Amino acid sequence: MRFVLTTHYGQDVNLFRHNGQRFWYALLAVGAVAAPLFLNAFYVGELVLVFIWAVAGIGLMLLVGYTGLVSLGHAAFLAIGAYCHAVLLGYGVPFALSAPIAVAFTALVGALVGIPALRMTGVYLAIATLAFERIVAYVIEHWEPVTGGLRGMSVPQPEFFGLSLADSYVLYYFSLGVLAAGLFAAANLLRSPMGRAFIAVRDSEISAESMGVHLARTKTTAFAVSAAFTGLAGVLLAHRIGYLAPDAFTVQTSIQLLLLVVVGGLGSLHGVVFGAIFVGYLPQVIALARDVLPSAVGQIPGLELGVFGAILVLFLVFEPLGLYGRWLKIRSWLSQFPLYRKATHKRQKSYLRTERVH
Amino acid sequence: MEAFQLLLSGLSQGCVYGLIALGFVLIYKATEMLNFAQGDMMMLGAFVAFTLVNLLGLSFFVGFFLTLVVMVGFGMALERTVIRPMIGEPPFAVLMLTIGLGFILRAVAGAVWGSETETLDVPFAGNVLEVGGVVLGYENLVVIAGTALLCVALWAFFRYSRIGIAMQAASQNQLAAYYSGVPVKRVTSLVWGISAAISATAGILVAPVMLIDPMMGFLGIKAFAAAIVGGLGSLPGAIVGGLIIGVAEQFVGLYLPPGLGEVSAFVILLVMLMVRPQGIFASMQQKKV
Numbered sequence: 001m002r003f004v005l006t007t008h009y010g011q012d013v014n015l016f017r018h019n020g021q022r023f024w025y026a027l028l029a030v031g032a033v034a035a036p037l038f039l040n041a042f043y044v045g046e047l048v049l050v051f052i053w054a055v056a057g058i059g060l061m062l063l064v065g066y067t068g069l070v071s072l073g074h075a076a077f078l079a080i081g082a083y084c085h086a087v088l089l090g091y092g093v094p095f096a097l098s099a100p101i102a103v104a105f106t107a108l109v110g111a112l113v114g115i116p117a118l119r120m121t122g123v124y125l126a127i128a129t130l131a132f133e134r135i136v137a138y139v140i141e142h143w144e145p146v147t148g149g150l151r152g153m154s155v156p157q158p159e160f161f162g163l164s165l166a167d168s169y170v171l172y173y174f175s176l177g178v179l180a181a182g183l184f185a186a187a188n189l190l191r192s193p194m195g196r197a198f199i200a201v202r203d204s205e206i207s208a209e210s211m212g213v214h215l216a217r218t219k220t221t222a223f224a225v226s227a228a229f230t231g232l233a234g235v236l237l238a239h240r241i242g243y244l245a246p247d248a249f250t251v252q253t254s255i256q257l258l259l260l261v262v263v264g265g266l267g268s269l270h271g272v273v274f275g276a277i278f279v280g281y282l283p284q285v286i287a288l289a290r291d292v293l294p295s296a297v298g299q300i301p302g303l304e305l306g307v308f309g310a311i312l313v314l315f316l317v318f319e320p321l322g323l324y325g326r327w328l329k330i331r332s333w334l335s336q337f338p339l340y341r342k343a344t345h346k347r348q349k350s351y352l353r354t355e356r357v358h
Numbered sequence: 359m360e361a362f363q364l365l366l367s368g369l370s371q372g373c374v375y376g377l378i379a380l381g382f383v384l385i386y387k388a389t390e391m392l393n394f395a396q397g398d399m400m401m402l403g404a405f406v407a408f409t410l411v412n413l414l415g416l417s418f419f420v421g422f423f424l425t426l427v428v429m430v431g432f433g434m435a436l437e438r439t440v441i442r443p444m445i446g447e448p449p450f451a452v453l454m455l456t457i458g459l460g461f462i463l464r465a466v467a468g469a470v471w472g473s474e475t476e477t478l479d480v481p482f483a484g485n486v487l488e489v490g491g492v493v494l495g496y497e498n499l500v501v502i503a504g505t506a507l508l509c510v511a512l513w514a515f516f517r518y519s520r521i522g523i524a525m526q527a528a529s530q531n532q533l534a535a536y537y538s539g540v541p542v543k544r545v546t547s548l549v550w551g552i553s554a555a556i557s558a559t560a561g562i563l564v565a566p567v568m569l570i571d572p573m574m575g576f577l578g579i580k581a582f583a584a585a586i587v588g589g590l591g592s593l594p595g596a597i598v599g600g601l602i603i604g605v606a607e608q609f610v611g612l613y614l615p616p617g618l619g620e621v622s623a624f625v626i627l628l629v630m631l632m633v634r635p636q637g638i639f640a641s642m643q644q645k646k647v
Contacts, residue, residue: 064450068448068450069450070450070454072457115632123386123453123590124586124590124635126392126450126453127582127586127627128628130582130624131623131624131627131628132624134579134620134621134624135621135624135628138617138618141617142617202448255461258454258457262454302464302468302473302572303465303468305461305464306461306462306464306466307465308458308461309458309459309461309462309465310461311458312454312455312458313440313455313462316444316447316451316454317440317443317444317455320447320451
């Protein structure tokens with residue numbers, strides 16, 4: 001076990017607590033940069049998808065894991081980011097301009113969606129976002145001149161200095177950079193007063209308000225930032241899949257994002273990465289399992305979604321802190337061996353806390 | 359005349375939304391949990407009835423009551439095994455749990471009954487009633503009558519029966535109810551059971567109008583909209599919200615561009631949240647200190 005001696009206040013908000021952490025993160029960075037040298041194009045493409053899930057996951061984690069608001073319609077923000085970017089590129093707007101515009105536009109839409117739901121509890125937000133997702137899907141399907149309707153639209157692939165984002169190696173480094181910058185930005189946000197306000201709102205709206213946190217402003221900011229990250233993921237996704245169609249952004253996508261944050265571990269940025277790896281590879285594992293299982297089981301319609309649902313339920317009941325929480329337990333078992341006590345991580349039993357009056 | 363027929367089919371569709379919303383509101387009132395699997399419980403109820411009536415050949419009414427019994431048991435078992443360990447967890451954890459349950463139910467139904475659409479054998483299917491040039495489908499009339507009957511029964515249950523009054527007490531203040539001797543855990547279990555049975559009724563009533571398949575639970579999404587439009591936490595509000603959305607859908611579907619009927623429920627919901635977020639029958643506000 002390592003004890004860090006605190007000698008100045010800055011240590012409390014440092015991104016890395018000690019040199020050991022710096023070493024391991026540096027090693028991870030080197031590994032991520034070097035990975036394409038050893039992998040073929042297919043696996044690089046799969047990793048790009050994991051990075052994109054992770055960028056979108058940062059957005060949803062800030063909202064669900066840190067602010068305690070649930071969105072069942074994040075696929076809509078993914079779609080808005082992707083379509084906005086692709087449409088702008090189609091009009092000949094340069095990439096360096098169209099991506100920020102797409103992200104800003106998604107953030108604006110996010111703030112607008114958040115507003116009506118802010119006056120009531122998070123319950124309303126969940127259903128409002130679900131409704132919003134259906135409306136966005138309707139607009140995308142029926143606004144044919146711009147979005148191509150059900151036929152979809154292809155995404156122009158711009159080139160910089162002879163490098164095209166259609167190339168999966170180029171896209172790999174680009175999305176790796178975006179993910180690293182996104183994680184850094186989110187970590188910074190979370191140690192700023194606004195990030196602390198998010199956490200306060202999650203833990204108790206009443207006490208946050210009485211500490212001087214402006215509830216509506218905090219929630220709107222959380223929603224806008226969350227939408228912005230998801231929109232950014234949409235921009236990347238547009239280049240990854242190259243052809244946008246409405247069936248890429250469904251309720252299922254929203255649920256996969258929720259699965260990502262729950263399985264990864266609510267309230268941790270590490271969890272985003274764990275969850276992204278999980279959600280990125282789960283469909284392939286299920287596809288492999290379909291071949292192995294007897295056809296009566298393998299051919300069940302909706303099997304994939306059923307497995308998603310089962311995993312979601314199992315994690316919520318048995319490991320609400322997700323994969324990252326499990327890793328923390330394993331780590332403290334290793335560092336305290338043989339003195340590890342199970343009670344260290346025991347969940348505190350609590351009772352129904354009501355935030356309403358009749 | 360056309361408008362009248364639209365109104366009637368809208369009302370019958372609205373009754374179904376209202377019934378699902380009723381089950382949803384019942385659980386929300388009693389436990390502050392949102393059950394996003396409500397639509398899938400309806401689907402399950404319809405399939406159970408289908409098994410009893412079509413496959414086992416029971417008469418419709420026997421099958422109907424057996425379905426209710428089965429679904430009450432199912433709701434209580436679900437509460438006991440999955441929901442009760444979640445008490446005290448943050449609300450969104452329960453919400454996501456029920457979303458997961460919905461997916462599981464859909465996959466299980468797909469595995470057991472297959473993904474083809476099925477038709478429930480009902481004694482009143484296909485008949486029409488002609489009154490002064492207006493053709494009224496028996497299916498629609500039965501849905502409306504059934505909903506009205508169920509509402510009266512529920513009202514009487516909550517007003518006069520001992521356990522119904524205990525449920526009201528528990529939903530207003532769990533701790534105070536517990537102190538006064540209300541068995542809160544058993545009451546909560548029963549609330550889930552009743553809610554499942556109401557959903558099953560909705561499923562059976564709607565079966566002749568729209569066919570049974572594992573995906574019919576998506577109807578539930580519109581029921582959530584209905585619950586909020588009516589005022590989350592208000593039982594009459596759930597039915598009224600359902601009727602508003604059901605009728606609006608029919609008229610929008612006919613007079614406005616195609617496909618808009620499908621999303622009209624969601625537009626109404628978002629407008630409602632902007633104009634009057636507490637719903638038509640506001641019954642609760644957020645706690646202020």
